[in-house]
Amino acid sequence: MSSEVEYISLLISVQTNLYKYGGPILMILGTISCILSLIVFTKKNLRKNPCAIHLVAYNIGNLLQIYTTMLLAILSNGYNIDPTLYSLSFCHFHYYILLLSTASSPSYLILASIDRILITSPNSLTRQRSTLRRTYICIIGVTLFWLLAHIHALFLTYIMEPLPNLIICSFQPGFYLTFINYYMISIQYILIPLLMIISGVWTVRNLRKIRPVNFATVTMRPTHSKDSQLIQILIIDIGIYIIFSAMMPPALIYLQILQTRSFSFAEYQLVVLLMNVAMFSSYIPFCVGFYTNFLVSKKFRFEVKSIIKWSTTDRTVGDKPNNAGPYIRRRSDVGVNGSTSLALSNSVNNSKWRVNCDEETKAQRERRSTQSITVEDIKATEQQIKNRSNKLPSSSIDTSC
Template sequence: MSSQSTTTDYINSLQLTYKYLFQYPGSIMLVLGFVGSSLSCIVFNKKILRKNPCSIYMTAFHISNLTQIVTLILASVLSIGYGMTIVTRTLGLCRFNLYTAFALDVLSPSLLILASIDRILVTSPNALTRQRSTCRRAYISIVCVTLLWLLFHSHPWFLMSVIQLAPDVFICYTQSPIYLSAISYYTVIKSILIPSLLASLGMLAIKNVHQLRFRLVAPDVLTMGTGKGRSIQSFHARDYQLVRILLIDICVYVMCTYPQTAFNLYLQITQSNMKSADQIQADTSIQYICSFFGYIPYCVGFYTNLVVSKTFRNEVKHIFLCK
């Protein structure tokens, strides 16, 4: 009896934890994320930054984050934090919510990967390699990657349904066990591969930056995205600022998605185990908590950029001063 009571208390604590996380910090994070992503899009489109290919990638990244905030994160806060489930009211909303969840969850880090590759190119000691970092290549890469993931993740439009579990209790789910198994494996692979790739690219960019500190490299017109001459110091300073912004975004993403990655591995390993109702409730509660931390990278980019980049801070000041 004592053991059962302890288990019940543990599950109740988990349920209250994820409810209050989404209800209070989640609501604050939602508002701050919407404001921050909007301002980030404006900053990276300022004249001083928009000619840089990395700024184009970062603008697309924050647009993707903004879309995720007003679709998936808003729906999660309303549903988990306040019990206002709207995505199961119609089949269209159900499928749209899952479609955006699948697509944007991969699109945002993919844009970070593209930005990382751009920073690796622009910090390369080889002048020909640096010339590959162009605005035209950035636009083409963004369009191609966006279309790829939007098409690749179109499966929820056909395979997801609204299922009734009890009176007035509906969920978005699939009735195909094969599809469910495929999603499980895909989620685990994605949650391991993307953070690992981002971490590797980030370390390679750091290595290039470290090497460039001891080299004198003349700026290229193509790399700078403009025909106007600028000093070597100015060129390096601006690109190093963007490298710092990118690296902090990568660090936040990897750290915040690690709990979800670990829990996805646990679910995959234990999927064949027989679990009690209490275990299922506990797993669901922990999954909600992990997903909350997974939403953080999409909402805090603006504020971490303020901390690490003087150029970013100055441009934000200019926005509020209407300069």
């Protein structure tokens, strides 16, 4: 009996420590990853690309999952704070968001893969179908579909007590719980990864077909390098999602087998631990996208460095106290009005020119006054010499001659 208690305590301790210490770290890394990825993909030179728009929607879905499903899991499993046990409405909301977020984010990756299939097609008419308008329509349509498809979770979740002194928020037992388990296994953890693999392989095959291009093709398609980098980012995201989501189907299958027979509390804790570890593993792809993209994509690194350089230049120039600051900020594209900066610089130059002119005029006046006095003195001296020469006697003049 004591060994069983120790075994149960060990299972609970592993689960608690995983979410108590690993959960906040993963949540912080995921928040930074999603925000920085959104900054990169919403830049002016990327937001006109349909694939970048799909990746923006993917990162928004990741943020939604981090601050709803993942946050509630960290609070309940790591800190023993479970709001779903005290409010039936919150219990409904929790499972609705859980199903919605786990289906919507990977769906955006599938849409991005389909867009890459279109853009890498050898057929020019097929490539023209990759447009921003269709991208927005697909994103809105898929979002509305999942919002309506999971609306049943708002009515068929309950707060129950399966064992003495054990209260949980769960799906309605019986057929509905079995349906949800098979739905998550078949749709979310088999069909969606399979579609990702098929679309990724199809995209890579199309990309290899158009690799041997001539100079004329490169001239007609100048964004080929950017598309290749986005395909690389997409393939990495798909691979990480498939790897870290692979643990969930076996855990769900084991849970389904356990429900067909009676089970002990130790077996229940084991399946709860497996489910929570699998769920924690499934959160990782939504939290590491920025870091993997930064490592594998040269284009992504360039965009990140340009953002850092721009922010550093903006902060450095903004701290300068001189009058030329507004003009310099305009040159660094900070957004200051060009006419205002030019007027400021012209006013500074004009004021300096006026001061120089005033000093020059004053010096010229002093020189002129000095020159006039000197001429008068010379004339007076010449007149005195003439007067003296007229007063001298003629004999003296002859003698001197």
